[in-house]
Structures are given as C-alpha cells and as structure tokens.
C-alpha cells in the first residue's frame with residue numbers, strides 16, 4: 001500500500017490562500033489505513049478549514065481516488081458542490097491528487113505527502129518493503145528485498161561495514177544483508193548467495209511508467 005502523511009495544516013492553509021470555497025476528497029483505501037484521508041480525517045479537515053473561515057462546499061471519500069474513471073463518476077454525482085468550489089483539497093497519495101485534478105479539471109491541492117510503498121506491521125506502524133525496481137529479485141533472497149532493506153541497495157551481498165548487525169550508514173537500522181543471510185541460513189538456502197545477481201536494467205526505471213493490459217478476446 002502507499003504510505004502517506006498529512007501535510008502540516010499551516011502548509012495546507014498557505015496553499016489555499018486566496019481560495020475561500022473548498023471541496024475535500026479522501027481515499028477509502030491506503031489513506032484511510034494511514035489515517036491521513038479517511039472519513040475521520042476528512043471531517044477533521046473540514047472543521048479546521050471552517051474555523052479558519054473557509055467554506056467547505058462538500059466532501060467525499062472515493063474508493064479509490066487514483067481510479068480516474070471512478071473519480072469522474074463520483075465527482076459528477078457531486079457536481080454542484082464541486083462546481084461551486086474554488087479548489088479541491090485531496091487527502092490521498094500524489095496519484096490520487098493528480099487523478100482528482102484530471103477528473104475535476106480544477107485547481108487541486110495535495111493535502112498529503114506520499115512517503116513510500118510499504119506494509120502495515122501493526123496498527124499505525126508502517127514499513128517500507130519495496131522500492132519499485134521493476135525487476136523483482138525476491139526469489140533469490142527468499143522474500144527479503146535487498147534494494148529496500150540495504151541502505152545502499154546492494155544486490156550481491158553486504159558492504160562489510162555492519163557492526164553488531166546494524167548498518168554502517170544508519171546504526172538505528174538492522175543491516176539488510178545480515179537479515180537476508182540469517183533468513184537463507186534458516187531455510188538451508190545459503191548456496192543462493194553464490195549466484196551472481198547481474199546489474200539491473202536501469203532504463204526500466206525511466207518515468208513515467210505505463211502498463212496496458214491486453215484485452216482477452
């Protein structure tokens with residue numbers, strides 16, 4: 001899931017300067033789980049904006065706002081509230097904010113910072129697990145991502161600088177390669193470390209990415 005944090009309210013207010021009527025969009029998926037753009041946070045934002053003298057013309061939680069067609073449909077159902085707003089405020093990831101901009105064609109403000117692709121470890125605790133490298137090597141490491149867990153993103157084993165299991169770059173973090181080694185040892189698969197992992201094809205990281213599924217006939 002996409003992990004977000006809400007922008008500081010002062011920053012949101014500054015971005016809304018000169019706009020008095022605001023329509024707020026939240027997200028039923030990731031931003032709800034991150035507690036940045038669910039119903040509770042959207043209602044809180046509405047209250048805070050109103051205290052600052054803004055008029056909230058309406059709000060909606062879309063399932064999910066990064067789905068452009070769904071967002072267009074939902075915003076059409078709220079046409080008068082959207083049309084009477086000077087701007088949209090989106091409490092979701094950057095993908096959601098841009099989809100709302102495209103669906104509404106209105107001045108759209110991001111209410112969140114998009115942080116990383118992660119997992120929920122427990123309630124309110126999120127950790128990065130994938131750096132979207134496009135060529136997944138989890139098979140070789142049996143499920144731990146070296147690119148994300150190793151601070152230097154090394155593909156073929158550790159840098160040698162770890163101390164007592166901690167990373168030389170950030171002693172607060174476990175050395176990703178020591179975690180991988182221990183895991184492979186437990187599985188009896190240490191021989192996998194002898195296989196050289198070729199350099200990645202970084203041309204695949206050129207943005208913006210696009211993926212179009214072939215239609216089945």
Ligand code: SF4
Pocket residue numbers: 129130131132133134135136137138145146147148
């Ligand atoms: S290797 Fe790591 S960064 Fe690449 S796709 Fe797999 S989990 Fe993501």
Ligand code: SF4
Pocket residue numbers: 149150151152153154157158159160161162163166167168169170174175176177178
């Ligand atoms: S100490 Fe470990 S996690 Fe840190 S950069 Fe070196 S191999 Fe990667």
